[in-house]
Amino acid sequence: MRERAIPEATVARLPLYLRSLVDMTERGMQTISSEGLAEAAGVNSAKVRKDLSYLGSYGTRGVGYDVEYLIYQISRELGLTQDWNCVIVGVGNLGRALANYRGFGERGFRVSALVDIDETKIGKPVDSMVVEDFADLERIVKEREISIGIVATTAAAAQDAADRLVSAGVKSILNFAPTVLQVPDDVSLRKVDLSIELQILSFYEQRKSALETVRRGKRLTASASKSTRP
Amino acid sequence: MRERAIPEATVARLPLYLRSLVDMTERGMQTISSEGLAEAAGVNSAKVRKDLSYLGSYGTRGVGYDVEYLIYQISRELGLTQDWNCVIVGVGNLGRALANYRGFGERGFRVSALVDIDETKIGKPVDSMVVEDFADLERIVKEREISIGIVATTAAAAQDAADRLVSAGVKSILNFAPTVLQVPDDVSLRKVDLSIELQILSFYEQRKSALETVRRGKRLTASASKSTRP
DNA sequence: ATTTGTGAATCGGTTCACAGCG
DNA sequence: CGCTGTGAACCGATTCACAAAT
Numbered sequence: 001m002r003e004r005a006i007p008e009a010t011v012a013r014l015p016l017y018l019r020s021l022v023d024m025t026e027r028g029m030q031t032i033s034s035e036g037l038a039e040a041a042g043v044n045s046a047k048v049r050k051d052l053s054y055l056g057s058y059g060t061r062g063v064g065y066d067v068e069y070l071i072y073q074i075s076r077e078l079g080l081t082q083d084w085n086c087v088i089v090g091v092g093n094l095g096r097a098l099a100n101y102r103g104f105g106e107r108g109f110r111v112s113a114l115v116d117i118d119e120t121k122i123g124k125p126v127d128s129m130v131v132e133d134f135a136d137l138e139r140i141v142k143e144r145e146i147s148i149g150i151v152a153t154t155a156a157a158a159q160d161a162a163d164r165l166v167s168a169g170v171k172s173i174l175n176f177a178p179t180v181l182q183v184p185d186d187v188s189l190r191k192v193d194l195s196i197e198l199q200i201l202s203f204y205e206q207r208k209s210a211l212e213t214v215r216r217g218k219r220l221t222a223s224a225s226k227s228t229r230p
Numbered sequence: 231m232r233e234r235a236i237p238e239a240t241v242a243r244l245p246l247y248l249r250s251l252v253d254m255t256e257r258g259m260q261t262i263s264s265e266g267l268a269e270a271a272g273v274n275s276a277k278v279r280k281d282l283s284y285l286g287s288y289g290t291r292g293v294g295y296d297v298e299y300l301i302y303q304i305s306r307e308l309g310l311t312q313d314w315n316c317v318i319v320g321v322g323n324l325g326r327a328l329a330n331y332r333g334f335g336e337r338g339f340r341v342s343a344l345v346d347i348d349e350t351k352i353g354k355p356v357d358s359m360v361v362e363d364f365a366d367l368e369r370i371v372k373e374r375e376i377s378i379g380i381v382a383t384t385a386a387a388a389q390d391a392a393d394r395l396v397s398a399g400v401k402s403i404l405n406f407a408p409t410v411l412q413v414p415d416d417v418s419l420r421k422v423d424l425s426i427e428l429q430i431l432s433f434y435e436q437r438k439s440a441l442e443t444v445r446r447g448k449r450l451t452a453s454a455s456k457s458t459r460p
Numbered sequence: 461a462t463t464t465g466t467g468a469a470t471c472g473g474t475t476c477a478c479a480g481c482g
Numbered sequence: 483c484g485c486t487g488t489g490a491a492c493c494g495a496t497t498c499a500c501a502a503a504t
Contacts (some may be wrong), residue, residue: 009495013430014446019408033463042410045463046497053465061464061503078429079436086428097327101424103408109428147435148428166367170433174424178249178333180272185300187436193403194331197420198316198339198378199245199308201247201402205377206309263485275485276475283487291481291486391476464503471496481486 006077012053016041017048018074020081024067027081033064073118085112085146087170089161090153091121091131098152099127112144117157148172155179161187231459236307240281246271247278248304254297263294289429314447315342315376319391320383321351321361329357330381342374343423347387364394386408392419 006201023030024137036050038045052065055073059065075081088095091114099114114126117134124131130141140146149165151158151173158177165173166187175191183189203211250270264282266346267276267382282288282295285307289295305311318325318347321344329344347364356359362370364450370376381388381403388407395403396417405411405421 005494011433012430014433015423015426016410018429019426020289020410037464040410042412044497047498049464049497050466050496053318055461059464063504064463077433079432079439080429080437084428084432084435093327093330096321098424102321103425107425107429109425112303130468148431162299172435174427174431180246180250180270182272188431188438190431192330192422192424192427193245194422195333195337195339196242196245197404197422198314199244199248199337201378201404201418201420202246202309202314202339203307205243205314205402206312208418209309222378237473265485274475276477277473279486279496280474287487289486292484293482294485462504466501467498467499469498473493474493475490476491477489477503479486479488482484 010054011078013041013043014074014078015052016043016058017050018071018078018080021067021071021074023088024070029067031060031064032067032070034059037065080108083108085109085110085144086148086150087111087113087115087137087140087144087146088136088152089115089165090119090157090177091116091126092152092154093197096126096151098150098176099129103192108147109148112146113140115140115205120158134161137164138168141170145168148174151177151181153177161169176211231382236284241308242282243271243277243281244304244308246273247281248301248310251301251304252299255301259297260377261290261294262297262300264289265296273378276319278398281401285434310338313340313415315339315340316376316378317343317376317395318380318385319345319364319365319367320381320407321346321348321356323336323382325382326356327431328380328406329359339378342376343370345370364391367369367394368398371395371400376400378404381405381407381411385406 004128017037020037023040029068029117034048038048041048055077058070058073069076086109088111091099095114097109111129114129114131115137116122117132121131122133147170149170152159153161155178157183158175158179162173162181162183166183171186172188173183177193178193181189247267250267253270261283264275264278268278285303288303289309316339319357321329324345329341344359344361345364345367346361351361351412352363360448377400379400379426380425381391383391385408388405388409389411392403392411392413396413402415404417405419406421408425413418
């Protein structure tokens with residue numbers, strides 16, 4: 001390999017490899033095979049080899065990958081050799097939990113500001129920080145060189161939060177609010193949506209229960225569903 | 231269409247459509263085109279039509295989809311016509327925030343138990359519940375017919391939490407701990423990993439900064455990276 | 461002998477484009 | 483005429499399988 005453009009699917013797995021590799025150094029391992037790394041990361045070894053080949057030829061045939069060196073290369077590729085300043089917008093239950101969450105400072109993400117619109121929260125301390133006014137977002141982003149915005153507002157407030165982050169120049173947003181956000185093409189947006197994850201689990205769980213019911217011979221009334229066509 | 235096997239990618243989007251549709255009824259809309267639903271859900275209309283076609287032919291050509299009817303069909307497909315009991319394992323910052331999170335009871339997910347190993351937490355109230363002993367997990371799962379386990383422990387404790395959930399008969403697990411969990415094939419596992427999401431954003435953010443630097447003519451020292459090969 | 465790196469085959473999912481239907 | 487439903491074409495990602503390297 002050589003030359004740019006790492007597939008998105010690969011980018012999404014690199015942090016997983018990185019975590020496994022860090023665990024491995026902690027257990028004193030010097031080298032690791034694609035097979036071993038695959039097992040630790042919960043993927044298969046062909047995927048590991050192909051993914052790593054996009055970064056360069058960093059393995060040694062017959063031996064495997066040097067753990068330390070691979071950590072360095074993946075970190076560099078992911079931009080983790082520098083720290084990133086983040087702002088959490090919305091200091092409710094979730095915002096507070098995120099602010100308190102140790103171990104995402106762990107990989108160079110620093111929560112540099114907490115903002116909210118609620119006047120009763122502004123000025124109050126949360127985890128050795130003080131909640132600031134959402135109205136000051138632009139200034140805060142510029143002064144503290146914030147590059148990542150974490151949206152932890154209600155669904156209703158989330159689009160406004162995102163718009164303000166974007167106009168303050170933030171180009172990376174992580175959305176925890178249960179709503180679809182619109183952002184310009186040059187802004188990266190990822191979402192974490194608890195209730196969607198639960199609904200996906202529900203789908204497969206239901207399918208399992210249905211299967212179980214059939215297996216017990218209880219016979220599902222297959223289409224007692226045609227009900228109320230409008 | 232007809233006959234089973236809805237693609238995974240489609241299953242993952244159904245909750246998104248459902249949410250948009252619910253918003254639409256609240257705004258009094260009776261019917262919606264694939265184009266309109268696509269816009270609301272942040273996807274394209276071909277995808278909407280193909281996805282919905284896996285559920286059946288629920289649209290009307292020349293008109294669109296009946297909002298209420300589609301809500302019913304998607305809910306049924308996702309297994310949301312019944313309630314699901316959940317247990318949160320690990321009552322730290324995150325576990326507490328999840329316990330307090332209103333609006334995932336909203337779609338029929340009921341937090342029926344909070345458990346932890348920490349004796350100083352057991353017996354204490356959290357959001358109108360009392361933290362129970364992790365040791366009693368099997369009994370609690372059986373008694374309350376819990377089908378979904380939410381792992382909000384530390385990385386170190388997560389595999390044990392998952393193992394115990396599995397042996398208690400739980401077949402759906404949502405993992406918030408920053409570690410890869412091993413579960414049997416018949417158990418559905420989904421994960422929410424804050425720090426991985428941030429690392430993915432970091433990758434694209436870095437790429438943007440690099441591009442910006444080049445654009446300013448500052449020329450990136452392209453491979454000042456071959457550094458410390460081992 | 462072992463394990464990487466990678467073309468080639470394959471798979472799942474997306475998008476196109478239009479026939480079919482209201 | 484408008485919008486759905488769907489084959490067909492396409493595309494990105496996964497897996498296979500093996501030659502190359504040590």
